Amino acid sequence: MNGRTIATAALGQFKKARVAYLKLRGQTPDTVAEQRVVSGTSWDEFCDTLKSAGAAIVFPGTPTDPLTQAEGYRYLSRLTRAGLEAFVEYADPRAPVLRRMIHETAKMGSDNPDNHYMNATIDGTLDYRITGTRGTVDYLGFGTQEGNYGEGGQMPTTGYVEAADLEIGPDGRFELILSATEHEGNWLSMTAATGLLIVRQTFADRSTEVPADLHIELLAGSAAPEPLTPAQLDAGLGKASLLVAGASMLFAKWARDFQKHTNELPMFDPERSTKAGGDPNIIYYHSYWRLGLKEALVIDSEIPDCDGWNFQLDNHWLESLDYRYHTIHVNKHTATYRPDGSVRIIVTHRDPGLPNWIDTTGHDCGAMSFRWIRATTHPQPRTRVVPISELAQLD
Structure with missing residues (x-):
C-alpha cells in the first residue's frame, strides 16, 4: 500500500477505536458533536483552522507586494465561502x-x-x-x-x-x-x-x-434535506476549514514550483493533474509568468486536431484573472490564426494593437495555463520574452 492508503486505513481504525471508547463512556459521536457545538468548540476549531490557513499567504516564493497579498486574503475568504456552501449548505x-x-x-x-x-x-x-x-x-x-x-x-x-x-x-x-x-x-x-x-x-x-x-x-x-443536526454542522465546519487550509497550501506549492520555469510552458504531468481533479481528457501546460513594464511574452504554437484549446493568465494564487471585464484568455473561437493555422499570443501590460493580446490587468507576475481538449497530438507551445518595441518586427 502507498502512504495515502496506509494513512486512510489508519484514520479509519482510529475513528472506530474512538467510537468504541465513547460508547464505553456512555457517549456516542452524536452526543459528542452536540457537546462540541453547544460549548463552541466546533466554531473555535473552525476559526483556528482558518487562521492557520494564512500560512499560505507567506509561503516561500510568494510575492509580498500589496496587490498579491490583498488578493491572497480575498482568496482565503472565497475558499471559505466555497467550503461552507459545499460542506454545510449543500452537504446532503x-x-x-x-x-x-x-x-x-x-x-x-x-x-x-x-x-x-x-x-x-x-x-x-x-x-x-x-x-x-x-x-x-x-x-x-x-x-x-x-x-x-x-x-x-x-x-x-x-x-x-x-x-x-x-x-x-x-x-x-x-x-x-x-x-x-x-x-x-x-x-x-x-x-x-x-x-x-x-x-x-x-x-x-x-x-x-x-x-x-x-x-x-x-x-x-x-x-428535502432533514433538519440540521449538530453532527452535520460539526463535520461540515471541520471539512470547510480544512478545504481552505488544504487548497491554499496545495496551490501555494504549485505556484512556487511553477516559478522554476518562469515564462516557459512545459507540459504538466497528466497523472498528477488527474489526481488533483483535472479533466482526464485535457493535457495542461502550467507555469508562471513575470514581465517588466516594457516586456512582452510571446507564445507561438501549432494547433492540433482537438475539441478545444485555450490559454489563460492567472494571479499568483492560481485564480484566473477577471475575465468579466478584461481579455485574459484566448480560445479556439476567439483566436486570430496565422496563415499556416498556428497562433501567436501576446502578453503585455498594455494593448500593443496586435491580435491575441492578453491583458495582465495590473499584475506583474502570476501563473498561466495552456490546455488541449481531446487533442490527437500535443504540440509544445514556444515562448520568449522580447521588448515591446520589437513586437512589430517579429517573424
Missing part, C-alpha cells in the same frame, strides 16, 4: 443539488474562464440520475471524484463521460445514471468512496452558445 447526498462552487468570484486551481462549473455532493453507495437538455455549449463533461483538497490534496477521478459519448434524443434531452455498478444506456461510474460530481460546460463563444439545463436526483427518490 440524499438531497443533491447541482450548483456553482467555482465561478467568477470563487476560484481555485487555474479555473478555466471558458468553463461553467457545476458540482453536487453525492454518495458512491447510492444511485443517481441526471436529466436535462444538452444545449449548444461547445463541450460538456461529467466526472465523479473522491476526496477533496482538505484531505491530502488529492481528488482522483472515479468516472468520466462526455456528452459526445452519450445517447441524446433529437430534442436534445437525455438522462445519465450515476452508480457504482454498471448500468445500461448512459452511465457514469462511481466507487464506494465517490463523494463529488463535477460538470464542466466549456464555451467557445459565450455570446451565442446555450448551456445545458441539468437536474440531479436520487434514484430512490430525492427528498
